[in-house]
Amino acid sequence: xxxxxxxxxxxxxxxxxxxxxxxxxxxxxxxxxxxxxxxxxxxxxxxxxxxxxxxxxxxxxxxxxxxxxxxxxxxxxxxxxxxxxxxxxxxxxxxxxxxxxxxxxxxxxxxxxxxxxxxxxxxxxxxxxxxxxxxxxxxxxxxxxxxxxxxxxxxxxxxxxxxxxxxxxxxxxxxxxxxxxxxxxxxxxxxxxxxxxxxxxxxxxxxxxxxxxxxxxxxxxxxxxxxxxxxxxxxxxxxxxxxxxxxxxxxxxxxxxxxxxxxxxxxxxxxxxxxxxxxxxxxxxxxxxxxxxxxxxxxxxxxxxxxxxxxxxxxxxxxxxxxxxxxxxxxxxxxxxxxxxxxxxxxxxxxxxxx
Amino acid sequence: xxxxxxxxxxxxxxxxxxxxxxxxxxxxxxxxxxxxxxxxxxxxxxxxxxxxxxxxxxxxxxxxxxxxxxxxxxxxxxxxxxxxxxxxxxxxxxxxxxxxxxxxxxxxxxxxxxxxxxxxxxxxxxxxxxxxxxxxxxxxxxxxxxxxxxxxxxxxxxxxxxxxxxxxxxxxxxxxxxxxxxxxxxxxxxxxxxxxxxxxxxxxxxxxxxxxxxxxxxxxxxxxxxxxxxxxxxxxxxxxxxxxxxxxxxxxxxxxxxxxxxxxxxxxxxxxxxxxxxxxxxxxxxxxxxxxxxxxxxxxxxxxxxxxxxxxxxxxxxxxxxxxxxxxxxxxxxxxxxxxxxxxxxxxxxxxxxx
Numbered sequence: 001x002x003x004x005x006x007x008x009x010x011x012x013x014x015x016x017x018x019x020x021x022x023x024x025x026x027x028x029x030x031x032x033x034x035x036x037x038x039x040x041x042x043x044x045x046x047x048x049x050x051x052x053x054x055x056x057x058x059x060x061x062x063x064x065x066x067x068x069x070x071x072x073x074x075x076x077x078x079x080x081x082x083x084x085x086x087x088x089x090x091x092x093x094x095x096x097x098x099x100x101x102x103x104x105x106x107x108x109x110x111x112x113x114x115x116x117x118x119x120x121x122x123x124x125x126x127x128x129x130x131x132x133x134x135x136x137x138x139x140x141x142x143x144x145x146x147x148x149x150x151x152x153x154x155x156x157x158x159x160x161x162x163x164x165x166x167x168x169x170x171x172x173x174x175x176x177x178x179x180x181x182x183x184x185x186x187x188x189x190x191x192x193x194x195x196x197x198x199x200x201x202x203x204x205x206x207x208x209x210x211x212x213x214x215x216x217x218x219x220x221x222x223x224x225x226x227x228x229x230x231x232x233x234x235x236x237x238x239x240x241x242x243x244x245x246x247x248x249x250x251x252x253x254x255x256x257x258x259x260x261x262x263x264x265x266x267x268x269x270x271x272x273x274x275x276x277x278x279x280x281x282x283x284x285x286x287x288x289x290x291x292x293x294x295x296x297x298x299x300x301x302x303x304x305x306x307x308x309x310x311x312x313x314x315x316x317x318x319x320x321x322x323x324x325x326x327x328x329x330x331x332x333x334x335x336x337x338x339x340x341x342x343x344x345x346x347x348x349x350x351x352x353x354x355x
Numbered sequence: 356x357x358x359x360x361x362x363x364x365x366x367x368x369x370x371x372x373x374x375x376x377x378x379x380x381x382x383x384x385x386x387x388x389x390x391x392x393x394x395x396x397x398x399x400x401x402x403x404x405x406x407x408x409x410x411x412x413x414x415x416x417x418x419x420x421x422x423x424x425x426x427x428x429x430x431x432x433x434x435x436x437x438x439x440x441x442x443x444x445x446x447x448x449x450x451x452x453x454x455x456x457x458x459x460x461x462x463x464x465x466x467x468x469x470x471x472x473x474x475x476x477x478x479x480x481x482x483x484x485x486x487x488x489x490x491x492x493x494x495x496x497x498x499x500x501x502x503x504x505x506x507x508x509x510x511x512x513x514x515x516x517x518x519x520x521x522x523x524x525x526x527x528x529x530x531x532x533x534x535x536x537x538x539x540x541x542x543x544x545x546x547x548x549x550x551x552x553x554x555x556x557x558x559x560x561x562x563x564x565x566x567x568x569x570x571x572x573x574x575x576x577x578x579x580x581x582x583x584x585x586x587x588x589x590x591x592x593x594x595x596x597x598x599x600x601x602x603x604x605x606x607x608x609x610x611x612x613x614x615x616x617x618x619x620x621x622x623x624x625x626x627x628x629x630x631x632x633x634x635x636x637x638x639x640x641x642x643x644x645x646x647x648x649x650x651x652x653x654x655x656x657x658x659x660x661x662x663x664x665x666x667x668x669x670x671x672x673x674x675x676x677x678x679x680x681x682x683x684x685x686x687x688x689x690x691x692x693x694x695x696x697x698x699x700x701x702x703x704x705x706x707x708x709x710x
Contacts, residue, residue, distance in 0.1 A: 012468045012470055013468070013469045014465065014467060014468055014469065015463050015464075015466070015467045015468075015469060015472065016465035020495055023469070024495060026469065026472075026473070027476060027493075027495075030473055030476045030477065030480070031489075031490050033489070035489055037456075038456075038489070041491045041492060042490070042491065042492060042493075044492065046492065047456065047458065047491040049456055051406065051407075051408060051412075052406075052408035052409065052410065053406060053407035053408040054407065055407065057406075057412075057509075059456065059458055059492060059509065060458075060492065060494075061460050061492075061493060061494050061507060062494055063460055063505070065462060065496055065497070065498060065499075067499055068496065068498070069496075101392075101402065101404055103402065103414055103415075103416050103507060105416045105417075105418055105460075105505050107418060107503065108370050109370075110369065110370050110371035111369050111370070112369060112370045113367045113370075114367070114368045114372070114373060114378070114381065115367055117370065117381075117382075121385045121386060134386075135386050136397065136404065137396060137399065137401065137414060137415065138382075139416050139417055139418060140375055140378055141418050141420055141424075142423050144423060144501070148503065150416075150418070150460045150462075150505040152414075152458060152460075152507040154412075154414065
């Protein structure tokens with residue numbers, strides 16, 4: 001099939017050749033969004049839709065594929081149920097929204113024990129319940145081998161609270177909630193069961209990896225202040241998610257490596273693994289923290305507010321630059337490096353899975 | 356894990372042991388629906404949700420798994436894209452609703468050619484466009500092997516137009532649109548490429564199997580009359596889908612085998628395959644016609660109306676009985692048989708896939 005996706009020579013390009021984000025860019029081109037009812041369409045994690053009511057309707061989906069996103073040896077079905085709910089709630093949280101209804105599409109090998117499936121649903125139900133949402137439907141299908149759970153979540157947000165990736169402005173401070181790198185460190189604990197760290201650190205990191213806690217209350221609170229210009233959740237890694245914000249906003253950004261909020265447990269795990277905690281914080285992904293941009297004079301106020309109302313820390317990790325070609329990381333020794341390439345964050349087609 | 360799903364002896368039950376519909380029944384028990392915002396929840400093909408606007412929000416999902424639902428040799432990517440859109444639109448049609456927005460979750464082997472994915476989206480886009488809906492988002496993930504497309508579709512329906520499975524009343528006539536069994540006959544043409552039937556019949560049946568046409572306009576028109584008591588689409592096979600209607604309505608039903616609308620092409624294919632066309636019509640599944648129940652005095656009027664407005668035929672195929680334990684098929688020789696067991700219709704866990 002000739003066209004813009006075909007090279008002049010050689011074999012036709014595959015999904016691996018162009019990567020996850022290259023594919024998403026093309027899907028956005030293949031499906032031009034002409035409807036005025038679509039506030040945000042293809043290319044974002046969440047679709048924002050104008051409904052007849054006052055609120056916008058939010059719709060997102062994310063799936064967990066066995067042996068790509070998880071291994072049954074590493075996570076209980078209840079944890080897996082919590083995890084898939086959390087990942088989707090995090091996308092709604094990043095827009096300042098409120099999750100409402102979920103549909104679950106379950107693709108199961110026929111030998112799966114009913115009790116396993118029950119625990120999966122139990123995990124989803126209890127996690128969603130904490131965040132005010134409920135499973136209202138879905139589908140079950142047979143898989144010849146791997147378990148796959150696809151989770152579709154609806155939500156709502158008042159138009160004056162909606163936060164998008166596209167609002168960043170030059171001069172904005174870049175902030176992140178909580179800690180970065182813990183999930184990647186937890187993955188390392190799974191890969192290296194004998195990694196030389198304390199049992200409490202291990203438990204913390206494993207828990208952060210298996211059952212991330214979406215920053216729902218934090219996202220809603222931040223959105224309510226009217227001070228935040230852009231927001232996203234950190235699912236692909238800070239560098240990749242900030243890159244998404246910059247691409248949507250037409251800006252560049254500088255990350256200050258010294259400002260990255262890295263937990264003591266993560267530092268210990270990185271040291272024991274002979275790895276770089278800063279690199280985990282930048283590119284590890286799956287932390288499900290929030291990254292946001294705010295005018296510099298709003299930083300102190302937001303930090304105090306978030307700490308007081310939710311107990312969650314907010315760290316200054318960089319600034320938004322005017323030049324969209326500048327995506328750089330400044331280190332305390334004065335050196336500066338470009339953002340890691342896309343594939344260095346979580347890219348489904350450029351990086352092997354966690355197991 | 357002890358519990359109501361575990362037997363006293365023997366290995367713990369698997370999904371295969373209880374089947375697709377046994378699993379759905381349990382999911383409904385595991386996830387009690389307490390919210391008053393949920394008009395129809397777990398157990399139906401479509402969730403019906405009270406939104407702040409006048410209309411109800413409809414949400415459904417359905418997936419196509421390579422080597423379970425399709426084989427790449429048997430269907431082009433464009434046809435597959437049309438097919439997955441059609442299957443979901445059919446669920447919205449069965450409620451009298453209108454499809455609006457879709458999210459597509461694409462799980463792809465990395466070696467998939469970009470051009471293949473483009474054709475898939477092209478099929479979805481053009482099919483949805485015919486029915487007034489649009490893809491607004493989704494997700495892409497890596498699959499180690501098989502292609503999987505999960506399709507989430509939103510829609511809306513005015514509360515006074517909503518048709519459910521649960522409205523059937525004893526004495527109602529059971530009607531179906533179009534023809535039954537064609538999709539099963541098309542599958543047979545794929546399985547037996549040398550099946551002795553004419554090329555035009557073969558093309559018709561293959562097309563009915565690969566790219567079913569949802570009865571959207573028909574569903575909306577039928578819902579607008581106010582005469583229909585219950586409706587569903589024929590995805591699992593007439594017997595299975597009518598069984599769903601009876602279970603939801605607390606009724607029984609009698610199907611009149613002589614009334615089944617079976618096309619000449621389907622009869623030819625069944626004869627050539629040494630199979631029973633009536634059995635294909637009852638249990639083949641994937642026809643995506645509508646089955647509905649109406650008071651007997653409304654039959655003629657609806658038949659005329661549907662034929663005049665859409666050109667689609669409506670056939671009388673049975674009646675609703677008071678006794679919920681009576682689910683029977685009456686043959687013209689005077690004999691009567693119970694509905695085929697659940698597994699005889701399309702059950703993901705009790706029947707091998709089409710390829």
